[in-house]
Amino acid sequence: MNISEAAKLSGLPAKTIRYYESIDLISPPRRAANGYRHYGKADIDSLCFLRQARQFGFNIDQCRLLLGLYKNPQRRSAEVHQLVSDKLEEVDAHIRELAETRELLAKLVGACANDGDADCVIIDRLAGQQKQTLPLEDIKQ
Amino acid sequence: MNISEAAKLSGLPAKTIRYYESIDLISPPRRAANGYRHYGKADIDSLCFLRQARQFGFNIDQCRLLLGLYKNPQRRSAEVHQLVSDKLEEVDAHIRELAETRELLAKLVGACANDGDADCVIIDRLAGQQKQTLPLEDIKQ
């Protein structure tokens, strides 16, 4: 089948499929006489796998590893488990970070007068937090 | 003061300060006779403001708006409030999305045998989720 059908079946844009080929994430498919890419069932399986893995938040390099395990009947499930629990930790860390930011933002939103005045707690909070101070003699306009 | 001192005081890398100038986020500073950038106290304030805003998750365009409000004594705090509560919603949405992914990942991690066998629930889950099916007659190798 041609690339647009592969795209439909796999749920990936044709552009993305070509891109994955260009970075050697998938192996180049056979070509028809007219130069068109020609995909088989196994290719579709790999593409579906990649779409899912990306949806789970794995980046391209992690997908590369996962795809390698997917295609390798000699894999040990422990290797897969390791990759996925690493990713889980990554996502947890990200969530913690965002949650922290969220709380700070919520505080700002709550504290702001939200009216027509120029006085604004938010602006005050974002400003005036210098990282370091210089000795007086170094401060020249 | 020179750029490296501005960097120290603001907590932004000198590279970033030059970058902010290149995208017109900050106004170009005065130059000394030798061509070196020369920053004053107001410049540092803007840079600090930007560092904080970026830390709060605002992107460059949002920072542009915030910085405009910061520098504008005619601002109404309601405008600032709007920007920040929009960002809060953005962050909330992002967290919800990540939390969903997290749960899926946790399920995978919990379900995987995590041993030396090739059988792997994770691999099975990532594979075989075709987006669409084609009518039989269209399926040719």
Place this chain on the structure above:
DNA sequence: TCTTGACCTTCCTGTTGCTGTAAGGCTTAG
């Protein structure tokens, strides 16, 4: 005076994971 090291400048490339667009060839229906 010369040199050394720490600054500073501009410009170009690379990062991640694609997406958009241009310019052109192939295929199929009307």
Place this chain on the structure above:
DNA sequence: CTAAGCCTTACAGCAACAGGAAGGTCAAGA
């Protein structure tokens, strides 16, 4: 015959910088 709808390659661009090259400047020490 032509128009639509595929397909191809190749190049540019997004965000928000970071790294490095090549070269100018400055201050201190031998």
